Amino acid sequence: MINWIKHIRQSGSKHVTSHGRYLYKLIWLGCISVCIPLILASAVYYQFAMNRAQDQIMNESNSSLSSMKDRAERIFQTIEQESLQLAVDPILTGFFLDPNQDNSWLWHRDFLDKINLVKNSDSFIDEVYFYNTVENVVLSNRYGVIEKEIYPYKDDIDAIIASGELSQWAYLPSAQKDGYVTFARRLPNMGSGQAQGILAFEIEKSAISEFLDSDTYLMPMGQNLFVIHHKHIPDSEELGYDQTISLMKSLDSIDGIKDRSSNTDSFLSKGLDGEQAHFLYTKNIYGRIYVTVVPEKTIASQLNWIRNVTLLFLFIFITFGVVLTYFNSKRAYNPIGQLMKHSKALRIGQIQNKHNELDYIKECLDFLNMETEKLGGFMASIQPTLREKFLQQLISGEYLRKEPLLRDCEANGIAIQATNVVIIVDADNIAREKRFRPEEKGIIAFVISNVMQELIQKYPSVHGYVIPDRGRGVALLQFRADAEQEEMLRLTEEYAESICDSLKEHLSMKATAGVGRFYFHIEDVPVSCKEAEGALQYRIFNTTKNVLFIEHLENEKKQMAFRYPREFETSIIDALDRGELEMAVAGLTAFSEAIRASQSYRYIYQSYNLLLSTLITSLEKQGATLLDILDHDWFGQLQTRQTSQEIADWFAGSLFPMYIWLTANYRNESGQSVIQQVCKHIRENCGSDLSLVQCAEQVGLSPSYLSRLFKKEMGVNFLDFVVECKVDEAKRLLKETDHNVSEIAMAVGYSERNLNRIFQRFIKMSPSMFRTRQR
Numbered sequence: 001m002i003n004w005i006k007h008i009r010q011s012g013s014k015h016v017t018s019h020g021r022y023l024y025k026l027i028w029l030g031c032i033s034v035c036i037p038l039i040l041a042s043a044v045y046y047q048f049a050m051n052r053a054q055d056q057i058m059n060e061s062n063s064s065l066s067s068m069k070d071r072a073e074r075i076f077q078t079i080e081q082e083s084l085q086l087a088v089d090p091i092l093t094g095f096f097l098d099p100n101q102d103n104s105w106l107w108h109r110d111f112l113d114k115i116n117l118v119k120n121s122d123s124f125i126d127e128v129y130f131y132n133t134v135e136n137v138v139l140s141n142r143y144g145v146i147e148k149e150i151y152p153y154k155d156d157i158d159a160i161i162a163s164g165e166l167s168q169w170a171y172l173p174s175a176q177k178d179g180y181v182t183f184a185r186r187l188p189n190m191g192s193g194q195a196q197g198i199l200a201f202e203i204e205k206s207a208i209s210e211f212l213d214s215d216t217y218l219m220p221m222g223q224n225l226f227v228i229h230h231k232h233i234p235d236s237e238e239l240g241y242d243q244t245i246s247l248m249k250s251l252d253s254i255d256g257i258k259d260r261s262s263n264t265d266s267f268l269s270k271g272l273d274g275e276q277a278h279f280l281y282t283k284n285i286y287g288r289i290y291v292t293v294v295p296e297k298t299i300a301s302q303l304n305w306i307r308n309v310t311l312l313f314l315f316i317f318i319t320f321g322v323v324l325t326y327f328n329s330k331r332a333y334n335p336i337g338q339l340m341k342h343s344k345a346l347r348i349g350q351i352q353n354k355h356n357e358l359d360y361i362k363e364c365l366d367f368l369n370m371e372t373e374k375l376g377g378f379m380a381s382i383q384p385t386l387r388e389k390f391l392q393q394l395i396s397g398e399y400l401r402k403e404p405l406l407r408d409c410e411a412n413g414i415a416i417q418a419t420n421v422v423i424i425v426d427a428d429n430i431a432r433e434k435r436f437r438p439e440e441k442g443i444i445a446f447v448i449s450n451v452m453q454e455l456i457q458k459y460p461s462v463h464g465y466v467i468p469d470r471g472r473g474v475a476l477l478q479f480r481a482d483a484e485q486e487e488m489l490r491l492t493e494e495y496a497e498s499i500c501d502s503l504k505e506h507l508s509m510k511a512t513a514g515v516g517r518f519y520f521h522i523e524d525v526p527v528s529c530k531e532a533e534g535a536l537q538y539r540i541f542n543t544t545k546n547v548l549f550i551e552h553l554e555n556e557k558k559q560m561a562f563r564y565p566r567e568f569e570t571s572i573i574d575a576l577d578r579g580e581l582e583m584a585v586a587g588l589t590a591f592s593e594a595i596r597a598s599q600s601y602r603y604i605y606q607s608y609n610l611l612l613s614t615l616i617t618s619l620e621k622q623g624a625t626l627l628d629i630l631d632h633d634w635f636g637q638l639q640t641r642q643t644s645q646e647i648a649d650w651f652a653g654s655l656f657p658m659y660i661w662l663t664a665n666y667r668n669e670s671g672q673s674v675i676q677q678v679c680k681h682i683r684e685n686c687g688s689d690l691s692l693v694q695c696a697e698q699v700g701l702s703p704s705y706l707s708r709l710f711k712k713e714m715g716v717n718f719l720d721f722v723v724e725c726k727v728d729e730a731k732r733l734l735k736e737t738d739h740n741v742s743e744i745a746m747a748v749g750y751s752e753r754n755l756n757r758i759f760q761r762f763i764k765m766s767p768s769m770f771r772t773r774q775r
Contacts, residue, residue: 023333030325035318042314049306057299058266058278064229065280065292068212072227075124075208076288079201080167082118082125083185087199089114092130096188096196099134108145115141124211126180126204131157132187132197153200160184160198169218169225176242179205181218205241219245223287224258230272230293239272247272257281257289271295336361387412388467395422395474397526405523414522415463418478421492421518422528425452425473425499426536428510428643441471447507448473448499455498462491473499476525479518488518493547500546512539512643513547537601539643565594569611573618576659585652592648608647612638615655619662632658674699675713678706682722686729687749692718727762730755734771741767 086092091111115128119141129140131148138151148154156172160182163170167185175182180202187197209216212229219226228248239247248254253269257279264282271277271293278294339361390412399405409416425448445468452466452473464477477495479488496513503509514535516528535550568591575583595607616629634655641647678695695718696703710718726748733744744767745755759767 022336023329026329026333027326030329031322034321034325038314038317038321042310046306046310049310050303053303053306054299057294057302058280061231061278061280061292061294064213065282065290068216068227068229068292069282069284069290072208072212072290073284073288075211076169076225076286078122079125079183079203080286082122083167083183083199083201086114086118086128087185087187092187092199095132099132099196104135108139112139112141112144115139124203124207125201127202128200129153129202130187130197130199134196153202156182156200157198160186160200161195164195165223168223169220171220171245175202178202179241181205181208181220209241217241217245217248219248219254221249221255221258225288226254226257226291227288228254228291228293231295231298244272253279254291257283257291273297339364387414387465390414391465391467391474391476392469394522394525395469395476395529397529399523402523409522414465415478416522417481418463418522419481419483419488419518419520420522420525420528421477421479421488422516422525422532423452423475423477423492423496423499424469424514424529424532424536425475425496425503425511426471426514426642427503428512428539428645442468445469445471445473447509448503448511451502451506452499455495455502458498459491459495462495474529481520485518489549493549496547511546512536515547515549517551534601536642537605540596540601540604540647564607564610565591568594569614572611573614576615576656577618577663579660579664581652581656581660584656588648588651588656592644596644604644608638608651609635611651612655615659619659674701674706675710678710679714679721682725686726687747689749690722723758723762726750727758730759730767731763731770734767735774 089111091107091114095107095111111130115130119125119128127140127142129138129143129151131138131151136148138146138148138154138157140146140151143151148157151157153172153174156174159172160168160170165184165186167183169181169183172180172182172184182200182202184198184200186195187199205218208218212227215230217226217228217230219228226248230244230248251270251272253267260281263284266278266280268276269279273295276296278296278299279291280294281289281291283289390408393399394405399408406416408414427444427448449466449468452475456462456464456466456475456477461483462477462479464475466473466475468474475495477492479491492515496515500511500513503511514532516531516535519525519528531550535548535553538548538553568587572584572587572591575581575587591607591611595604598604612634616634619629637650637654638647641650677699681695681698682690692703692707696706699706701709707718710721714721716724730744730748730750733739733747734741737744739747741755742752745752748755750758756766759765759770763770765773
């Protein structure tokens, strides 16, 4: 067996290599799975955010347009109203009725006072002048009375008269050079004959622009006055006021607004820079048109932050997702990597290397499956020989008479004149390592017995036979009758130690060997076998030695009186009742140390059985039925554990968690049943003086525990529930009987005053009012 194992370990393959291609596939697929949803989500968010921000910009532009219109209208209407009031002033109308007045200097003075008053009342007006064709003079707040020929704006006067408009806003040649926009009115104000004079207001363009907005421009066009707010274009060259006006006049979009039928609208057209721009406009009945121009570049510059923030967060999330995918992929790949590493360590040469890890693992599994089938077929083909049957009968003590035993020994070549000793080798903690299932004890016995058979050949002075028996390996060693006792002990110990070391080294299997006493008669072999089994029982407290001699162990036994560690048993049960698994395991460790000091297998094993009995009794007290508990076969499970470590692992890993789970369920069910009993008792005895102590005594619980349990199950405390039940009973009596309030109060255990107070608290009315409303 050992040679076969060495052959497998030494026949390593040079082809088992792992390039990690499956890992790279996992990482790539994970990155794609992260990136695609993030990119799609970012695109959707970006489009949504851009549309929303663009709508917000346009809404703000609309609001700005409305605000600009309101403020500009106040200026223009004020100027036009002042112009009209001045035009219909009696001084001016009197002049046109009688232009040949003798005292012209007098009405000149009075009218100049009027002009100065109007000019000083409005900060936007820089100059007001009046011209009449009769006197051919100009009355100006700046120049006083001056002849037309020397007046700076004489060309503007000719242009106004030539236009033939009753009133107009216009850029006149001379005034425009000085930064003015002119509002002119033909006089007299009534009639359609030849103009006898004009009244003009010079308005500073800069003052109006500053009042409205720095990017606001006034542009008279025929009968219309355009007030245009043009948002600044980022990274564009600054243009002068007049240059901007000139460019705007050349835009078809501005000229086309006059012909549009709707008074308020928006459209997309070419702007000053030749690129697309949003035009928003509104008209009024006075011929003024207000326009806001928002270039696409301006919108794009305001939305750049959305693009940058979206890209930044997309980069952060993709980076985080890629890093997370990388580590998760490596973690998911770890079992495959470990399997590949283990395959390299085994160096199985029969399996060729595959570039794909999954293909390689498939080949390994196929190979193992094939080898398993071979091993199963080999074991099925092996039948116990006649000698093995004889040895099994011998060690089990089936020979009751000496004559058949001696006859069969001679028939099977077993020496009769020899010193005999039995060694039993058993694997430790198989259940804990989970390498074999309970039904695979035959395989374990087969492996151990093969190792024992190969090792016995290394000792020429020892003659022996090995057989598998009940999951263990059993060896019958025979020495010469004249062999020294010390020599036999040394060889037996060396042989047993070599078995345990070989199993540990080659199969990673911890095993213990039990050795019986030496006997000179062949019929005493069953006794040595029983003693070897007894030696193995000492594993329950002796975990340091691999070879246990029954003779040494019994000689080392101490005659001491031991007490069952009841205090540790109590601490274990208290911890389990509180649901504290770690404290229970700590108590079990202290319990095991206390009983192990006895060095008595029976005492230790019975102590564990007594602990298990106490745990079952505790469960029964908490509501569990004995039949339900016995269904788990805990005593049977305990009996299959042979070492102290196996027993401790079973208690900590299986029994304690099951105990906590069962007690939690039983407490929940028991608590609900107890609360139902208490509620029923309260409802049936509403007229009595009900107390928490009385109800607790009735169900066998402490008052404090019943109070907490009642609050948990019912959602209200005990006293409130009693009051509710009494109120419900009083309501029933008020509706169904003719008893007066005093009698009903007595029936539910209250005075009439207390009943009135409780009804006011819960029903918000008195008992009498409740009865009246119900009837």
